[in-house]
Amino acid sequence: MRKVLNKVSELLCVFLLVFVSCREKNKAPTSEAINSMNLKVGEIPFCGPADKQFGAVGFGTSCSEKIQKEFELALALLHSFEYDEAEKMFAKVIDLAPDCMMAYWGVAMCNYHPLWAPPSQSELKKGSKAIIIAKSLTSKSKRESDYLDAIASFYKNWDKIDHRTRSLRFEKAMEVIYKEYQNDKEAAIFYALSLIAAANPADKTFENQRKAGSILNELYRQEPNHPGVVHYIIHAYDSPELAENALLAARQYASIAPSSAHALHMPSHIFTRLGLWSESVKSNLESIASAQCYAEQTGIKGHWDEELHGLDYLVYAYLQKGENVLAKKECDYLQSIQVANPVNFKVAYAFAAVPARYLLENKLWKEAAGLQIQKTNVNWNDYPWQRAILHFARLLGSIHIGNLDSARVELKQLNSIHDILVNQKDEYKANQVLIQIKASEAWLLFKEGQEDEALKLLYVAADMEDKTEKHPVTPGEVMPARELLGDMLLQMDKSAEALIAYEADLKKHPNRFNGLYGAGLAAEKSNQIERAAFYYRKLIAIANSPGASRPELEAAKMFIKKKGALYSTIR
Structure with missing residues (x-):
């Protein structure tokens, strides 16, 4: 109860500061109200080529033309989930034009981050304060008011209503905007994002994701260099069943926003879904280098969270290629990291998953x-x-x-x-x-x-x-549980059933090293020599780099040398 009263009191103070300012000037909130948000500030680091940084966006507002460039940079950063940097740019817009309502909308959007972990209490408070200030400003169009009301629906009663319910409210509000402003490309893009964020993880029809993908693919023809379009296509199709639809976008996103570590990493989601391990390695090496550049330029204590996120995907890709030496090198590097910032779900996941993955897969x-x-x-x-x-x-x-x-x-x-x-x-x-x-x-x-x-x-x-x-x-x-099932069936000498389990797992996790080897071994033990040769050959093709070294790989090569020469395909 005390926490609720404190929240109400804090927001009331912001409201009063804004109200007094509006009565006196009817133009801009007080500096006290702005300072109460405790916005992130600072210079934006650029770790990519000078001619391309974060992509191209266009978003007309009723704000002063003098801040249009800064506003659109903030929006481009927002679309690549560079939330801290986007907030810094929106803060700069507020500094230059404190009566720019859409800058406060941007702050609220930065603290939602729909496809990541739910906002913390401090982020929810910041977003709520930004909305209170924005609503006090009179110089805004109906379209801008609608955008503000949409994100306000997410923050409303955040201390009483669960995150998913509020995300669904945001989706419904963005749908209204999408239908009313049919020529507004940003409305379509943010609606597509809201659909993906509100998707039910258990829905195997992927209704929301398919709908979002359809909207984004239509926009892609018009806006091939828009960071949000290609980024959200990847998220919409980030599943084994749909991943092929995002391959073109995945191969383009890094070139659109090369200064974003997340943009450099994000294509590896699709590469991982499709078992394209060499492309995943390249994507995450570039992302890690960008994240290290970012940490150095911003003076982060320790290592940036995006670096650890990239490391997890990088180690996973190395393991599927049989690159144990390189995977172990990255594991050892992770072990040397004692401080990461910000501490969040990505950092904790990498610290837990990377060493566990290396040991279990081997x-x-x-x-x-x-x-x-x-x-x-x-x-x-x-x-x-x-x-x-x-x-x-x-x-x-x-x-x-x-x-x-x-x-x-x-x-x-x-x-x-x-x-x-x-x-x-x-x-x-x-x-x-x-x-x-x-x-x-x-x-x-x-x-x-x-x-x-x-x-x-x-x-x-x-x-x-x-x-x-x-x-x-x-x-x-x-x-994977079905891979563990295949392992158990093999130990029970149920090779034919094990092969079924491994093949089912490979549909969801294509080109997994242990899945391919398990399928080959199960086929070999059940005397399906032609099928065994198929999987062993595929394993050898996937783990084809000079540094690949696993006993399973040597066993596969030995089988092909002795028995598989006549079998190159499955009839």
Whole structure:
């Protein structure tokens, strides 16, 4: 109750400051009201070529023409999810033209970040203050008022109404704007973004994503250099079923906004979906270099969060190419990082997933069983979902080295984390941990000799995972449940069934190293020599760099040398 009263009091103060200013001048809010937002300020770092930076946008406003260039740069940054830098530019616009209502709209948009984690309490307060100030300004068009009302619908009663409900309100408000202002390209772009943000992760028809993609593809013909258009096409089609539709946009986005580390990284979402590992490596190497440039120019303490996000995708791509040496090098580099800023869900995920992924994919079970949480500036109590990855890795490691007691201890931790997420009403992450729990229980049952029960439970886990989309923060599950099912079936000498499991997994995770090898091995063991040759050849083609070194790769090459020479395709 006290928190609610404090919030009301704080916002009332902003309102009074604005009200007094408007009565006196009817032009601009007081400096006290503006300062109360505590906006980010500073110079914008440019880490790309001088002729291209963040793409081209056009957005007419009723604000002074003298700030149009700054406003459109802020908007371009917003479209590439460079939220801190966009806020800095909107703050500059406010400094130059404090009566520019759309600059306050921009501040509110910067603190929403719809496809990332929900805004923090401080971000929600900042966005609310910006809206109060914006609503006090009289020099705005009806179109601008409609834009403001749309984002205001997201912030309204944020302390009482859940994030998803408020995101759905924003989507409905943007739909009205999209239909009313049919020649307003930005309305169409932001409506498409709102559709993607409001999509149900369990909807395998991808209704919202397809609708957004249709809108954006039509705009793409008119605005091929607009950062938001190509960026949101990638997000709309970021699923195995739709990814092919975004390949052209993925290959273009980096050249449109080369100063944005996120723009350089984002194409790798599609490359990962399609198993284009070399392109993913290139994308993330460029993104990491840009993120390091950004940190240096802005004086960030430690490492920027975008660098760690890129590292996670980079290590994943190296592992699929069999590039263990390079993957290990990046893992060691991550281990050297003690401070990352800002501390958020991306940072915590990278710290947890990268080492777990390396050990599990290489089946280094002993090392996985002893995996420790890295000592950094992350408060792991704030990130239960990410912390679950470490317990899951230790559990799988313990099971495979025969230490079932330790595995059961880790299972208790997973159950505890699941309860935390349920209590937090975070349905998606709770479900992700539940999949890990069911897969873990299945492996425990298997090791205890209860094979039928183990298989039933692991099929349930795999089906659950198939029905749920991965979170955009991750290139993929640290160990896909259906791949684990294939591994279990192989250990049960059920090779034909294992092949079915691996092939199903490869449809969702194309060109995964362990999926290809598992499919080849299962086909070999079930005497499907032609099919085994197909998968082994595909593995060899994917892991074709000079540095690729995995025992599975050598086994595949040996098979082809001895038995596969006559089989190059599946009839």
